[in-house]
Amino acid sequence: MSNDAKTMTIWQRGLRSDLIACLLIGLIAVICFYAMPSGLSLLTRIIAIMLLVLSIDLVTGYGGVATLGHAALFGAGAYAAGIAAAKFGITDPLLMLLIGTIAGAIAGFLSSLVILRGHGLSQLVLSIAVIMLAREAANKFSTWTGGSDGLSGIAPSPLLGMWRFDLWGKTSYWLAVILLLVVFLILRQIVRSPFGMLVKAIRQDPIRVSAMGAPVYWTLVKMYVISGAVAGLGGALSAVATKVVGLDALSFELSAEAVVMLVLGGTANLFGAMIGTTVFIWFEHLVSSVNPFHWLTIVGVLLVTVVLFAPRGLTGIADQLRDKFGKGGAK
Amino acid sequence: MSLFEVRNLSKKFGGLNVTNDVSISLNPGDRIALIGPNGAGKTTFVNLVTGHIRPDAGVVMIAGQDVTRLSPRARVHAGLVRSFQVTRLFPEMSPEEHVAMAILQRMGKVEKAFGDYRSMPEVMAETAEILGILNLTPIARSRVSGIAYGQQRLLEIGLAMALRPKVLLLDEPAAGVPSSDTVLIERALDRLPPDLAVLMIEHDMDFVFRFAQRVVVLAAGTVIFDGTPAQVAADPQVREAYLGSYAE
Numbered sequence: 001m002s003n004d005a006k007t008m009t010i011w012q013r014g015l016r017s018d019l020i021a022c023l024l025i026g027l028i029a030v031i032c033f034y035a036m037p038s039g040l041s042l043l044t045r046i047i048a049i050m051l052l053v054l055s056i057d058l059v060t061g062y063g064g065v066a067t068l069g070h071a072a073l074f075g076a077g078a079y080a081a082g083i084a085a086a087k088f089g090i091t092d093p094l095l096m097l098l099i100g101t102i103a104g105a106i107a108g109f110l111s112s113l114v115i116l117r118g119h120g121l122s123q124l125v126l127s128i129a130v131i132m133l134a135r136e137a138a139n140k141f142s143t144w145t146g147g148s149d150g151l152s153g154i155a156p157s158p159l160l161g162m163w164r165f166d167l168w169g170k171t172s173y174w175l176a177v178i179l180l181l182v183v184f185l186i187l188r189q190i191v192r193s194p195f196g197m198l199v200k201a202i203r204q205d206p207i208r209v210s211a212m213g214a215p216v217y218w219t220l221v222k223m224y225v226i227s228g229a230v231a232g233l234g235g236a237l238s239a240v241a242t243k244v245v246g247l248d249a250l251s252f253e254l255s256a257e258a259v260v261m262l263v264l265g266g267t268a269n270l271f272g273a274m275i276g277t278t279v280f281i282w283f284e285h286l287v288s289s290v291n292p293f294h295w296l297t298i299v300g301v302l303l304v305t306v307v308l309f310a311p312r313g314l315t316g317i318a319d320q321l322r323d324k325f326g327k328g329g330a331k
Numbered sequence: 332m333s334l335f336e337v338r339n340l341s342k343k344f345g346g347l348n349v350t351n352d353v354s355i356s357l358n359p360g361d362r363i364a365l366i367g368p369n370g371a372g373k374t375t376f377v378n379l380v381t382g383h384i385r386p387d388a389g390v391v392m393i394a395g396q397d398v399t400r401l402s403p404r405a406r407v408h409a410g411l412v413r414s415f416q417v418t419r420l421f422p423e424m425s426p427e428e429h430v431a432m433a434i435l436q437r438m439g440k441v442e443k444a445f446g447d448y449r450s451m452p453e454v455m456a457e458t459a460e461i462l463g464i465l466n467l468t469p470i471a472r473s474r475v476s477g478i479a480y481g482q483q484r485l486l487e488i489g490l491a492m493a494l495r496p497k498v499l500l501l502d503e504p505a506a507g508v509p510s511s512d513t514v515l516i517e518r519a520l521d522r523l524p525p526d527l528a529v530l531m532i533e534h535d536m537d538f539v540f541r542f543a544q545r546v547v548v549l550a551a552g553t554v555i556f557d558g559t560p561a562q563v564a565a566d567p568q569v570r571e572a573y574l575g576s577y578a579e
Binding site for chain 1: 407424428433442445
């Protein structure tokens with residue numbers, strides 16, 4: 001086989017595995033749609049948060065940037081989409097999503113300029129400062145954001161002029177699933193690309209990357225912008241689906257919970273981000289309905305168990321099994 | 332005009348002169364060794380030259396360009412590449428990924444956000460060639476954290492080869508490598524392009540004398556001798572300061 005033919009096969013193999021993964025996600029989405037017809041709002045929320053967790057994975061899992069303020073980018077997307085609809089009458093849902101994505105990317109760029117100046121603990125503190133400032137700004141500019149009452153009056157028009165955002169959340173759900181599939185395919189391309197490889201290398205040894213002549217700071221800024229766009233899209237999706245944006249979209253708690261979901265699923269792994277989000281929110285929802293008094297304790301026990309016995313998260317267990325029984329090698 | 336020239340480079344840490352008025356020049360194809368006792372300031376010199384430490388005085392020139400105030404990254408673009416005394420690699424990545432990334436960096440494609448390097452025939456062919464020269468083909472796709480230290484040292488040289496520099500600074504390339512494996516490092520260095528200027532810091536005198544056309548001796552941050560290996564071995568001051576019984 002010629003080299004060209006061989007390399008084409010490698011490319012095709014990558015695309016094929018991505019398409020199989022998309023089919024699997026689509027199949028799960030269809031099953032959930034029919035199995036949980038009254039839980040579509042919860043599933044849509046899971047997908048919106050999944051986009052936030054995926055965005056954290058890009059900068060933390062792949063890039064090694066410590067952040068507890070990523071909800072600022074999610075909130076920027078949510079408020080931008082919400083303000084566009086409630087204050088400017090831009091109610092086309094796709095346009096709202098686009099506005100949210102751009103707002104998230106801009107917020108990602110601006111916050112990266114601050115956060116990436118620090119390292120380790122100082123980086124973490126800067127990221128917390130970013131989310132606190134963002135929340136305070138949203139609270140102060142209540143004319144635009146609704147302050148602590150939340151931003152209401154968001155009424156997205158029918159999707160493509162055909163599908164109304166119904167009470168059961170069917171349109172929101174399928175919109176969310178399609179967005180997740182598109183984002184997943186794009187992010188798979190990015191993390192496999194030379195740029196993705198460079199970001200992973202920066203996490204492992206930025207001095208070595210610099211000694212090779214490659215940019216460290218601006219590479220991470222670019223990843224932050226991409227990450228911001230994904231988080232902003234998640235926020236905008238949340239605004240479109242729930243028709244309200246509250247200060248909780250800009251909370252430290254949401255940032256921290258999203259990091260926990262990522263650790264639970266496994267870092268530097270897009271599947272990890274998706275599995276971690278699903279398991280965490282589903283488990284939280286289940287336990288809180290079964291035991292409304294001690295559900296936080298039970299969630300805590302789950303997290304301690306996973307961190308102690310599977311420090312690389314749920315997908316890390318699968319990797320370990322593959323290394324043990326299948327073929328090893330670099331990821 | 333020399334390809335690489337360091338003029339009157341000086342650096343003080345507190346009151347201590349760690350680099351004192353050092354001048355060295357290299358022409359294309361030079362193979363020069365920088366030797367000296369521990370604490371002589373050899374690694375500080377490399378850090379000053381590559382821009383990881385800012386000098387108090389002096390000039391660093393590459394191909395006629397003054398790079399003294401440039402960042403380490405800009406110096407790489409000017410053609411100056413270094414290896415590290417303690418191996419600095421990416422433990423979760425494979426040798427193939429290391430070399431491919433260096434090639435992509437040289438080609439200006441390392442920031443491409445789409446595509447897979449394995450679908451780039453020109454990158455794959457050069458990667459395979461470099462790994463083949465270094466005998467790293469069998470472990471091309473293993474994690475670097477799992478390969479032998481000697482192979483990691485070879486990979487450091489492979490990264491330098493992939494970047495195709497004009498000047499290569501090797502900081503103790505055989506450090507930590509069993510003497511039986513030093514020959515692999517020597518073989519790899521023999522395969523470096525003939526027009527590449529190489530400045531190597533090394534403690535293994537047998538290795539130095541086989542490799543270098545010229546030896547520069549540093550003691551207490553000052554160049555105390557610059558000459559051929561035979562002249563260095565015969566110089567009483569160098570014998571006193573560094574070589575000791577080795578010269579006998």
